[in-house]
Amino acid sequence: MLEELRNRIKAVPFVPFSIFVADGREFPVPHPDHILVTSKGLVVIENDEGLLDILPSLFLSGIRSQASAA
Numbered sequence: 001m002l003e004e005l006r007n008r009i010k011a012v013p014f015v016p017f018s019i020f021v022a023d024g025r026e027f028p029v030p031h032p033d034h035i036l037v038t039s040k041g042l043v044v045i046e047n048d049e050g051l052l053d054i055l056p057s058l059f060l061s062g063i064r065s066q067a068s069a070a
Helices: 004-011
Strands: 017-021 026-029 036-039 040-047 052-057 058-065
Touching: 004 036, 026 052
Parallel strands: none
Antiparallel strands: 017 026, 017 058, 036 040, 040 052
16 A cells, blocks of 8 residues: 555645545545655654544555546
8 A cells, every 4th residue: 555655645736635544534645745654664744733643554444546636
């Protein structure tokens, strides 16, 4: 899943997506500047208020592209 995240972050054009964790929470990623995947397997997501969520990769359960505003 980490490789898939890295590919989505680097995609041109970038397509916003959400990350889901095992307990059902959803973390939107509206821009590549809002996410960091570390070499140690942590995923760091910044929300709109500037707060960070640090997620171990073992907690990740899915990724879904967000609907584009057409």
